[in-house]
Structures are given as C-alpha cells and as structure tokens.
Amino acid sequence: MPIESVDSPDDSGRTMNYGKEKVSVYRTYATPLDGVRTIPESQFDGRENILFGHDVRVQVEGEEFLSSFSEGDNSMVVATDSMKNFVLHQAGEYDGATTEGFLHFVSSQFLETYSQMESVRMSANEIAFDERPVPEGNSEFEPSDLVFRVSDDESAFGEVYLTRSEDGPVIEDLTGGVTDIELVKVKGSSFEGYVQDEYTTLPERTDRTLYITLDIFWRYTDPENALGEEPERYIPAEQVRDIAQVVFHEVDSNSIQDLIYQIGQRVLKRFPQLESVSFEANNRTWIRERDDLDSDAKVLKEPPRPTGFQQFSMDHSDLEEDAQ
Structure with a gap:
C-alpha cells in the first residue's frame, strides 16, 4: 500500500x-x-x-x-x-x-x-x-x-x-512511486545466519521459494523532473518495477533486506536524477509442505499470520560506500 x-x-x-x-x-x-x-x-x-x-x-x-x-x-x-x-x-x-x-x-x-x-x-x-x-x-x-x-x-x-x-x-x-508489486522467485533465494536462541523455531533455508510484495518510492533532486515536461528526465513507474524484477531474477539474495538494497543500488545507478529511493517490503513466502519430490519440485502452502515486513531508504551515499 x-x-x-x-x-x-x-x-x-x-x-x-x-x-x-x-x-x-x-x-x-x-x-x-x-x-x-x-x-x-x-x-x-x-x-x-x-x-x-x-x-x-x-x-x-x-x-x-x-x-x-x-x-x-x-x-x-x-x-x-x-x-x-x-x-x-x-x-x-x-x-x-x-x-x-x-x-x-x-x-x-x-x-x-x-x-x-x-x-x-x-x-x-x-x-x-x-x-x-x-x-x-x-x-x-x-x-x-x-x-x-x-x-x-x-x-x-x-x-x-x-x-x-x-x-x-x-x-x-x-514523491513518485510504484505500489503493490508482487513477485515470486521459485529458487535462488536463501535465509541463513540469523540469531539463533530459545525463541527461534524457523529453520534456515539455503534455497527457498520467495514471495514478496513491494512498494517503491522515490524523490528527485529536482522535483520539476517529475512533471514530464522533459520526458528524458522523468522516471516511469514501469521502469522501476522492471528493475526490481530483473534484480530479483539475477541476484541470489540471503534476505529480503539484501534484495531491496541491491534493487535500490540499481535504481540509483540508472537514475542519477534521483535524490533517494525507499522501500516497504512484505514477506509472503509460502511454507514447504513437501520437499521429498524429485529435482527442485516442492509442494507449498500459504504462510500463517503474522507476516514480516521491511522498510528501508537509500541515497547516493550508498553507492559511494559500495564503490569503496
């Protein structure tokens, strides 16, 4: 939303x-x-x-x-x-x-x-x-x-x-944005290395089917660029959506936090006219019911409530840190 x-x-x-x-x-x-x-x-x-x-x-x-x-x-x-x-x-x-x-x-x-x-x-x-x-x-x-x-x-x-x-x-x-993105990646995502204590019941996953919803928002350095009078400076929601799905396809991420950070880096690289980009993600990942089938096949079911979410904002300083 x-x-x-x-x-x-x-x-x-x-x-x-x-x-x-x-x-x-x-x-x-x-x-x-x-x-x-x-x-x-x-x-x-x-x-x-x-x-x-x-x-x-x-x-x-x-x-x-x-x-x-x-x-x-x-x-x-x-x-x-x-x-x-x-x-x-x-x-x-x-x-x-x-x-x-x-x-x-x-x-x-x-x-x-x-x-x-x-x-x-x-x-x-x-x-x-x-x-x-x-x-x-x-x-x-x-x-x-x-x-x-x-x-x-x-x-x-x-x-x-x-x-x-x-x-x-x-x-x-x-603020510009694109909301209600829903993406599922059938393999190539993991979740490992998190805190393990007496409250932990979630098993680590080296490869999971990851289902997320995602809202992405951005601010221009010069907000006049959002008005469309110079179309080459305008950032279409469709292109930001496509960046998200391409990065999801390309990256083997170890968390949703890792995934949205890498999406944000790509968005900032493609659109230097941006001041910042921010995210709200929600984890809707299905639960394994059976994983004893041949090859990569699994049977999955809807996750129970409650669901996890992540919020994060980035600017061009994150690109500079990444380059160091």
Missing part, C-alpha cells in the same frame, strides 16, 4: 486540514508519454495514455479554516464535494502525461482559485488498464486500441505538496 500522507502542523504545532479521498477520475485520450529514456532492464519506452485513471486524495490547509473547527463558521470552507468536482473538471484541462504532473497541475489550480488555501497535498494511485489482444489478419494478434481490461497488477503512485508564495506555488515535497 502507498505511504500515508503526513499531517502538516501549522506554526503553533496544531494539525489542521481537511479534504476528500477516494476520488476516482478517468480521462480518455490524455497526452501520450513519449521520449522517455530507455534502460537495459526494461522494454518500456512510453505509454499512449488512452485511458488515464487515478484514485485521488486531496488535503488542504490554511489558517482561515480554523473558525470552521472552533466556531462552526463555514464561510471559508470549500465543500469536499466541490473539491471532488474540481478534480474531475481539471482532469479535462490537464495537458500533460504523468501522474505527478497531474497532481501538480490540480494542486496549483486549487491555490490559484481559493485564496484561503495556503497549501495543498494531493496523492494518487494510478488505476491501471491492460490492452487486450485482438486478431489483426494473418492469424496475428495485436493490442486493441479500443478494448482494455482493468489491471490487477502494480500501479504508479504520486504525492505532491504545494505551498503558496508571492511567486506562485512552490513544491515543498514530491
């Missing part, structure tokens, strides 16, 4: 905001994402954006909203239903091609339209769609440009925090 938005206290230390969430918005024939830089781990070189869908959360802040809490005075309050309608309308005005760019555009429009809003935080999970193959003569199948399936796969994530200044909106924070 995506990271939760952090409440932003005002100068007094008070948390005060309100907003709308679960705003589903769909745009057909948005601007295509063209001109992205390709990388060795991924075939992704752009997307048509025939369907551009998002699940949006809006959070607004401003001292003029205090009276609505303390006095029941709604004279400065923009109804959250109006916020929903505002987001839907602006989806038709946005002429860019990225999730982060869309959030930045709508947040800027909020600040421009409503003077009582001092800052806006918006986040969104992409609602992804898959092209469906259809026959195109000579028994060949090609992706349809008309029919799509709602995807159950991973999706892009973005979060933007804008504040008001005399020169216009300022990006205080911006």
